[in-house]
Amino acid sequence: MSAEDRRYLNIALIFIAAITAIRVAVLVLSPLDLYPDEAQYWWWSQNPDWGYFSKPPMIGWVIWLTTAFFGNAEWAIRIGSPLLHALTALFVFGIARRCFDARVGMLSAVAYLTTPGASYSSGLISTDVPLLFFWAVALYAFIRAMDDPRWRWAILGGIAFGLGLEAKYAMFYLLLCAGIATIASRDARRVVLSGRGAAILIIGLILLLPNVLWNAAHHFPTVAHTEHNADWSAARYSVSETLSFIGGQFGVFGPLLMVGLLIAFWQLGRRPDRPSKSLVLAAFCAPPLVLIVIQSFISEANANWAATAYVAAVPLAVAALVGLWRSRVLWLSFALNGLVTIALWLILLSPSIADGIGVGNAFKRMEGWQQLGNAVAEEARSGHYATISAANRSIMAELLYYAAPRTAFVRMWDKDLHDDDHFQMTLRLTAPAHRVLMVLSPQEAPSILNSFDSNTLVDTVTIPIGGRHIRVTQLYEARDYRGPQALH
Secondary structure (H helix, E strand, C coil), X not given: XXXXXXXHHHHHHHHHHHHHHHHHHHHHHCCCCCCHHHHXXXXXXXXXXXXXXXXXCHXXXXXXXXXXXXXCCHHHHHCHHHHHHHHHXXXXXXXXXXXXXXXHHHHHHHHHHCCHHHHHHCCCCCCHHHHHHHHHHHXXXXXHHHHCCCXXXXXXXXXXXXXXXXXXXXXXXXXXXXXXXXXXXXXXXXXHCCHHHHHHHHHHHHHHHHHHHHXXXXXXXXXXXXXXXXXXXXXXXXXXXXXXXHHHHHXXXXXXXXXXXXXXXXXXXXXXXXXXXXXXXXXXXXXXXXXXXXXXXXXXXXXXXXXXXXXXXXXXXXXXXXXXHHHHHXXXXXXHHHHHHHHHHHHHXXXXXXXXXXXXXXXXXXXXXXXXXHHHHHHHHHHCCCEEEEXXXXXXXXXXXXXXXXXXXXXXXXXXXXXXXXXXXXXXXXXXXXXXXXXXXXXXXXXXXXXXXXXXXXEEEEEEEHHHEEEEXXXXXEEXXXXXXXXX
């Protein structure tokens, strides 16, 4: 590495370290409770396994590791997110340096770290965070392998591919991207259509094998859940859903960075001497975006489903904006995304700010759970209940974390004995259960309580949450559970 390249790397490291330190401090100081999915992932981490109902196991392993070091506080559960984003930014630097130069690498690292999507996800722990890290490692290894025939890069790429699959099955998009890269680039063909390409695939599938075997032993719940999320059986063919998804990408990536990405694609289309590595970046960016746009038209798609596209998209967009109006648009992008980053920090520190600026709705599912957990734990202790039960996955996950110290077993009520989530698969309420503290929303209470011989309302917990909403939860003493067949 030249002295100039090292200087840009050092600048990138300073920015990454500073932003990450602030993010960790904000997590430690934030009063926000765990989001229901976070609470569920924490519960998974208490029982490390090769798979879980709705996701591969990597998220549970990450939380198991961080909580082993730092304990079980909310910030300790989430701290893997800003740390992994920091490592991802380092690999984005490496990708951009190899494809363009070290200056673009430095700017790309900072741009990735301050995208609204990365800023938001750094405040919570989700499966996308390790997925993006392993995607960045795999893409970096692939680009290195285009120039360097040594096997180390194929081995690194295979390991990253396999561990990415253990984070989220969206890592399979990598195969499609690599296939398209072979059409666009001769250098990419030399990697993919060789023993090194076969090694990447084989190593990755070997690392996925334990999860496949776990799924086979449990009737493939993760595969079924992924198929259910796609929901092609209920096709809507909605242009409005597609436009909403596309608009959401400008929010996830940042509006001016998205403009830069579109300019980059336009420039690649016009240039007769298209740079090989730029074409490879485009090949690793466009397919996930196109596939999820199609998905949004057929059924629906969350804004984060195309997240893997943005590892390659950042260097492409930054390189395009560097040459536009003396980089003024790029600096404006940094300013805009930086303001979003700071706003998110302030909201995490003081959630009432979200209500003040009209975005409290986005944070309402991260508020009020501690209060509910305290109320349930106190009622379970004072009433000497042997079992606490919920019929809602979100409430169940939050009770497992917040209803502590637990003096009763926590079990999931199920209407039909069909596994619809991890709690129904592993913690189902079974008959006979003579005296159960049921924790229910008012809407679900009447039908669910019919599966008991008798019930008595013992408390109603009303909690203000974001967006000026309230969450109302009812606690019932329910006696003599007869099983879901009692509903029919």
